[in-house]
Amino acid sequence: MVGFTNWDSLEPKEHTGNQDSCVTVNSSSGFWSSTGCSSKRGRVCEEVKVALCEDGWIPSSHSQTCVMVFGQPAHWTVARKTCREHGGELVMILNKDTNRFLADQIMSLEDGVWIGFNDRLTEGSFKWLDYVEDYEFTIWADHEPAIAEDKDCVFLHKTITGNETTGYAWSVENCTKKLGFICESFPGCHLEKNGMICPKTCSAHCKGKENSCNRRTGVCSFGCEIGFHGDTCETGKTVIPNLRGQP
Numbered sequence: 001m002v003g004f005t006n007w008d009s010l011e012p013k014e015h016t017g018n019q020d021s022c023v024t025v026n027s028s029s030g031f032w033s034s035t036g037c038s039s040k041r042g043r044v045c046e047e048v049k050v051a052l053c054e055d056g057w058i059p060s061s062h063s064q065t066c067v068m069v070f071g072q073p074a075h076w077t078v079a080r081k082t083c084r085e086h087g088g089e090l091v092m093i094l095n096k097d098t099n100r101f102l103a104d105q106i107m108s109l110e111d112g113v114w115i116g117f118n119d120r121l122t123e124g125s126f127k128w129l130d131y132v133e134d135y136e137f138t139i140w141a142d143h144e145p146a147i148a149e150d151k152d153c154v155f156l157h158k159t160i161t162g163n164e165t166t167g168y169a170w171s172v173e174n175c176t177k178k179l180g181f182i183c184e185s186f187p188g189c190h191l192e193k194n195g196m197i198c199p200k201t202c203s204a205h206c207k208g209k210e211n212s213c214n215r216r217t218g219v220c221s222f223g224c225e226i227g228f229h230g231d232t233c234e235t236g237k238t239v240i241p242n243l244r245g246q247p
Helices: 076-085 096-105
Strands: 021-025 032-036 058-060 065-074 113-118 153-161 164-173 179-185
Touching (some): 076 113
Antiparallel strands (some): 113 153
16 A cells, blocks of 8 residues: 555546556656656666575565575475575565565475465465464465465465466475475665574563564564563563552
8 A cells, every 4th residue: 555645636547448557746846646667757766675685695675685496306395494594584575576576486396385474373374474363365276275274385386377476475284294485584684673593582581382483574563572562562560669668
């Protein structure tokens, strides 16, 4: 959903047929207008910060992380173990741009790749590997997710109509199926990022098992231990000293 627009009056125009519609901004008023994309105009560019990744890792500007594609098929658990051995984790896909970017990286892998989404803990309750449930983006294939006791792990794959690839979506499969996989790591610990390669870890006061926080933000996934509050559970109760009897 787009939160901000600045259309001029009577805009945006309706375009008919197959003509693409692009947006221009008036340099005097700052208002937006829609026009055909074939018209020649000046342009404004925006610099995108790209993660600085170690050798073998591919920078993803959409997630500000680094990814590595493994084409050698493996079980989901073996794939995850391999990612952790390389200082990362099976990839999280939190928006359509990241999904599209990853799709571009795996076009040669016909069977698709494992990602971190799964319902191994609770049947039908899919989570990423940070165990947080409040991510809104999913892109399931038709008739998915398949809820079955023998299918708990999610993979990214081509969707095909006729003989043509029409996109990339997610499906659930048995975790023992051998597929390629995508790992994800963090380029550094700036911007308050957490992660396996970062010294910044979950607060010791997060409720639940060790390291039970969002690996991107540090927000405690299951709330705080008694006596602590805040997103990262680092704020304890204020103890007011007993001043009785003092002047």
